[in-house]
Amino acid sequence: MTDWQARAAALYTGDFRPMFIGGAWVPAQSGEVIEARNPATGALLATIPKGSPADIDAAVRAARRALEGPWARFTPFERQALLLRIAERMDAEWETLCLSDTLDMGMPISRTLLNHRRIIGMLRWYAGQAVAIHGATIPNSFPGEILSMTVKEPVGVVGAIIPWNGPMASAIWKIGPALATGCTVVLKPSEEASLTVLMIARIMQDAGLPEGVLNIVTGMGLEAGAALAAHPEVDKIVFTGSTATGQAIARAATGTLKRVTLELGGKSPVIICKDADLDKAVPVAAMSVFANSGQVCIAGSRLFVERGVQDEVLARLADFAQKLRVGDGLDPGVDLGPLISARQAERVAGYLEAGRAEGAALITGGTRLSGADYGSAQFFAPTVFGNVTDEMRIAREEIFGPVISALPFDTLDEVVARANATPYGLAAGIFTRDLGTAHKLARRTRAGSVWVNMYHAIDPAVPFGGMKQSGYGREGGVEQIEAYLETKAIWINTD
Numbered sequence: 001m002t003d004w005q006a007r008a009a010a011l012y013t014g015d016f017r018p019m020f021i022g023g024a025w026v027p028a029q030s031g032e033v034i035e036a037r038n039p040a041t042g043a044l045l046a047t048i049p050k051g052s053p054a055d056i057d058a059a060v061r062a063a064r065r066a067l068e069g070p071w072a073r074f075t076p077f078e079r080q081a082l083l084l085r086i087a088e089r090m091d092a093e094w095e096t097l098c099l100s101d102t103l104d105m106g107m108p109i110s111r112t113l114l115n116h117r118r119i120i121g122m123l124r125w126y127a128g129q130a131v132a133i134h135g136a137t138i139p140n141s142f143p144g145e146i147l148s149m150t151v152k153e154p155v156g157v158v159g160a161i162i163p164w165n166g167p168m169a170s171a172i173w174k175i176g177p178a179l180a181t182g183c184t185v186v187l188k189p190s191e192e193a194s195l196t197v198l199m200i201a202r203i204m205q206d207a208g209l210p211e212g213v214l215n216i217v218t219g220m221g222l223e224a225g226a227a228l229a230a231h232p233e234v235d236k237i238v239f240t241g242s243t244a245t246g247q248a249i250a251r252a253a254t255g256t257l258k259r260v261t262l263e264l265g266g267k268s269p270v271i272i273c274k275d276a277d278l279d280k281a282v283p284v285a286a287m288s289v290f291a292n293s294g295q296v297c298i299a300g301s302r303l304f305v306e307r308g309v310q311d312e313v314l315a316r317l318a319d320f321a322q323k324l325r326v327g328d329g330l331d332p333g334v335d336l337g338p339l340i341s342a343r344q345a346e347r348v349a350g351y352l353e354a355g356r357a358e359g360a361a362l363i364t365g366g367t368r369l370s371g372a373d374y375g376s377a378q379f380f381a382p383t384v385f386g387n388v389t390d391e392m393r394i395a396r397e398e399i400f401g402p403v404i405s406a407l408p409f410d411t412l413d414e415v416v417a418r419a420n421a422t423p424y425g426l427a428a429g430i431f432t433r434d435l436g437t438a439h440k441l442a443r444r445t446r447a448g449s450v451w452v453n454m455y456h457a458i459d460p461a462v463p464f465g466g467m468k469q470s471g472y473g474r475e476g477g478v479e480q481i482e483a484y485l486e487t488k489a490i491w492i493n494t495d
Helices: 003-011 053-067 076-092 094-105 109-130 167-181 195-206 221-230 243-253 278-294 307-322 342-357 412-420 435-444 477-483
Strands: 019-021 024-026 033-037 044-049 146-154 157-161 184-188 214-216 236-240 259-263 269-272 302-306 361-364 383-386 403-409 427-431 449-452 485-493
Touching: 003 094, 019 053, 019 195, 044 195, 053 157, 053 184, 053 214, 053 221, 076 094, 076 109, 076 167, 076 195, 094 109, 094 167, 094 195, 109 167, 157 167, 157 221, 167 184, 167 195, 167 236, 167 477, 184 221, 195 214, 221 236, 221 243, 236 243, 243 259, 269 278, 269 412, 278 307, 278 403, 278 427, 302 307, 302 412, 307 361, 307 383, 307 403, 342 403, 403 412, 412 435, 427 435, 435 449, 477 485
Parallel strands: 157 184, 157 236, 184 214, 236 259, 269 302, 269 427, 302 403, 383 403, 427 449
Antiparallel strands: 019 024, 019 214, 033 044, 146 485, 361 383
């Protein structure tokens, strides 16, 4: 037994973990529970409440009381100090938080540990933003001695719904800006990965977060999530997840005209030009998809390769993929963990079958892994398809698995048109040594984030989000902070 396995055995023992409403740890009003299981082994980790619309309503009411209570009197300095205390306490418990994420959703411990700078850095950046919020005095042309100014106020109660593929980062991306701006939060984590989020709530409570400022309701999306999106006392909804669910949330929000931020699906293009440094381009392009077993919204799963280097790139990709270790994420030497659920495994298996049936050439992988090391049957070998055409399902649809579809191209005009021929617009990658080519492709590619000779770079100071059916609004940057604020104009007659 490794050290991580020993620690895992002590962390979750199948017990009940309540949700967090109004500063109290409570079961669902119905008494119903959901099982949280390790996707690598199928072992029971804990049971969690199966929240209902009644629990959402209780949480929203708690958030509203907090918004209008002592939290409203917190100064920017006090909000900053609270965020810094939370960052310190999460830093102190970092390894336990990472272990929880690995157990709950399968990402290898070697990768969850690497998120330290991003997640703790986000909290510290939001702490800085808490004391940087300000309005403006505005010269006006109204007759008389009239002073006009703006002030920034919290938008109110924020409903946040996050996915299972990065619970810790997703939670902080929603909670951080809310605390910085003085909002309160009702957060509904995915039913498939709620345990780390509950741990974060406990850490924030210990750091001195006032009652009701953060509320966590666990439960199913069609029940608790839908109730949160439609609740009349929620002023803003922020969601990360599938495009189909995002569309449903946007429709639900229209009844009360609440603010909406959506970060949705993608089918992101990665373009490798013939002059690219392949020693750098191939590993980065591969891991743009294989990281987290392909369960990433920005996965660069459409790999456009200039025809002159296509054969070499495919050979290098196959060699790289075959050297990756797949297994239980508690093994520090593992590169790819399991898919989140049996349902997701069947979905990926269906795409592998479709790729073969539609004539794509299987370069490597394409198999579900079985045997003593793969207890849950949710493990897949990293897969590369060649001879892919734009019309194939594996080139058009978001797979959310470790599958690369390689497509050849001949000219820059051609590849831009094909890269943009998708309903999505979340991210893109470009590999070239030519600065002019990089600039032209980056400007012409319709995506919210474009990385040149790199991928997956995310920083709290830089806005992140999508175009087209990949959503609207931004997370990170001052754009995110502004989305949690209302601007009020004040006019004063000084005559």
